[in-house]
Amino acid sequence: MPYQGYDKLNVLVLDDFEGFRSTLSSMLETFGISRVDTASNAEDALKACKTRYYDVILSDYNLGHGRTGLQLLEELRYREIIKQTQAFILISAENSKQIVLAATDVEPDAYLSKPITAKALQHRLDRILLQRRELRELFQALDKREIPAAIAVCRQHIEARGHQSSLCQKHLGQLLLQMGELDQAELVYQSVLEVRPLEWAKLGMAQIKCLRGDLNTAERWYRELITANPLCLRAYDGLAEVYKELQDDENLQKVLQDAVAVSPLALLRQEQLAEIATSNCDFATSARAYRRVVRLADQSVYKSPEQNLAFARATLRLEEQDSKAAVELGRDALKKLVDLEADILDEDLQLQAQLLQTQLYLQQKDSSRAELSFEACQEMIDQATDSLSFEVEVEMVKTLRAISKEAEAKEKLDSLCSKYEDDEEKLEVLDSLLEEPKSAKNRKLVSRINKEGIRHYQAKNFVQAVESFSYAKRLFPNHVGVQLNLVQVLLAEMEEFGCKQETLQTIEESLARVTHQIQATNTQYNRFVQLREMHKAMVRQLQ
Amino acid sequence: MSQAGQSDEFSLILASSVHDMKNSLGMLLSSLEEVVGETKAQNERQAQLFATLQYEASRINGELIQLLSIYRMQKNRMPVAIDEHYVVEVLDDLLARNESLFAMRAVAVDLQCDPELIWYFDSDLITSVVNDALVNCSRYSKDRVQLSAAIVNECLEIRVSDNGNGYPPSMLGVQDAKQEPSVFDQGRTNLGLYFATRVAALHTRGELQGELRLENSGQFGGGEFVLTLP
Secondary structure (H helix, E strand, O other): OOOOOHHHOEEEEEOOOHHHHHHHHHHHHHOOOOEEEEEOOHHHHHHHHHHOOOOEEEEEOOOOOOOOHHHHHHHHHHOOOOOOOOEEEEEEOOOOHHHHHHOOOOOOOEEEEOOOOHHHHHHHHHHHHHHHHHOHHHHHHHHOOOHHHHHHHHHHHHHOOOOOHHHHHHHHHHHHHHOOOHHHHHHHHHHHHHHOOOHHHHHHHHHHHHHOOOHHHHHHHHHHHHHHOOOOHHHHHHHHHHHHHHOOHHHHHHHHHHHHHHOOOOHHHHHHHHHHHHHOOOHHHHHHHHHHHHHHHOOOOOOOHHHHHHHHHHHHHHOOOOHHHHHHHHHHHHHHHHHHHHHOOOHHHHHHHHHHHHHHHHHOOOHHHHHHHHHHHHHHHHHOOOOOOHHHHHHHHHHHHHOOOHHHHHHHHHHHHHHOOOOHHHHHHHHOOOOOOOOHHHHHHHHHHHHHHHHHHHOOOHHHHHHHHHHHHHHOOOOHHHHHHHHHHHHHHHHHHOOOHHHHHHHHHHHHHHHHHOOOOOOOHHHHHHHHHHHHHHHHHHO | OOHHHHHHHHHHHHHHHHHHHHHHHHHHHHHHHHHHHHOOOOOHHHHHHHHHHHHHHHHHHHHHHHHHHHHHHHOOOOOOOOEEEEHHHHHHHHHHHOHHHHHHOOOEEEEEOOOOOEEEEOHHHHHHHHHHHHHHHHHHOOOEEEEEEEEEOOEEEEEEEEOOOOOOHHHOEEOOOOOOOOOOEOOEOOHHHHHHHHHHHHOEEOOEEOEEEEEEOOOOOOEEEEEEEO
């Protein structure tokens, strides 16, 4: 059925390629559309959408340099520049809609694959415009966030067996879930599944299982959906929700890594991965994820200076685990921080950024710039109007350590510990700087892992014991006990199975770290000396 | 590098260059349509040339899409997204897309389908399969093609019928989904047929599996391309 009323429409055509823009515009003009505007990049399109209401926006996916058509759509929706009543149509040369859409998170109202002929374009426009007209009330209710009204429109349409019943069922299920009406949502999905095992209905059911707390079933169902369709991003997100509920950080990181591989341009998921990898102390993953976050954010509405700071912090922590990679990533993090300098308005963030710069210059072995940077920090502190934030204080401790002002660092750290002795969350942050954790959570954690490791060691399960202590070392790199435990296990393992160059290297690194920290008064000092002698003897044997 | 590695790398290069070619071809096809639209053919011979240009370009486009899809199938990266569709909308789009091709070849096309008919399939994949069949028909049919769809034995049957000379006898019957594409059978790769058969087989419901059948002397006396989707 052809749509009547093209003469009242405004349409925006967006493509970086002049030839395609004019071809499309002239097609649209022959349909009788009253106004066709064109834009060649996302910036111009944004401006155009702010000044005029377009009934239809036709955008190419590939817009040359700068943003893609989908990133533009993300911004238009996020900033609420366009409404649900406006139709956004994405055009791409790729014939598989799924492959294009999987790259990011937003979904256009329709998808057209090139080549486009006039007749085919008119057919699609007819259909989209008729759908918009038929469901006008639904889209208006969604724009005003009137959920009960939107639900009522969906129900009416489905009952009357309207042409858009399938779309209404999709909306209805999600709207009911938003309202917390799990039973009713379940009825909707069940009625669909009775006819066909459609993906979106299965996703809905898994979501319901998760909300009801049946996490194992939800996990299984999401896994099945991913096996059937590895591009199904909503299944990865659902699974991530499940692992969050289960507090299973390891699997949470894994599922986010898988999702990010499918959807490399989706910024928010990339950021989630960076955060969980940081909290899992997997800095190789977190630094790389933050690097992608910073790159993607440059084009995005979700850009924030915090992302650059987090990137810098992750590369500095990576130093403990892989110094070569840390230096390489650190170079990038430093450049991004320097570039950002003028954009940070918040005094506190400025100071954090400066402190991080100081540490990064040292990481790059550029001590003269580090010195200048540190002077700048001190100037900023002197001029600061408010008292320093916790985040700044923590960064200060790290910076003092980096420039080998150990005594000052220790003094500052001690005062922070006593100041926040009742603040569990802040103590957890400080734990990574301390020899032994002070927060209840981390104290319990380190004692659990230590016990586990010792049990494995006594049973001569060296591989598992090494695994336990390596994990503990990753979480608490300054913990003397953990470092010595690891050394002891590695020595015992070599005693039993022979020497390995690699293992000797690890031992050396741990001992060097402890040497740097330990004082003769430490209760572990004798043990340390003993282990160091054993290590020396082993190295001599090898020579 | 191992041989397998090398051929892997080559498929990757091939796949990305196919993608590029498809882009250029898209531009070529739409400019062609514009030229044909603006320039009336002056004589019979010119009309023939235009038709050949369009046909061959559409055929290359279809084949590139299939190449890419088969590459993805082999890498297990071909997502199959079954959803509910109004069948008439999908078929209507296909005819619209090929309208000028049929007009050039003076082939009359019509569509037989209940406008309320709903079925479940991956519309990207089915579109490229049926598109290929239509482009083929535009060449082999005398002057008439019918695209029809209906429910037969609880399955959707999409038929592309023409009044040409029909398919060669060796191609008739239900196509075997397990068979690899025969290489250069009389100068053609049969890639389209292989692709269509694989796509049909990707559509399943319970024990039922989709299939492709080629028949002759259908209602117009020519060949019939019959796609069955459970």
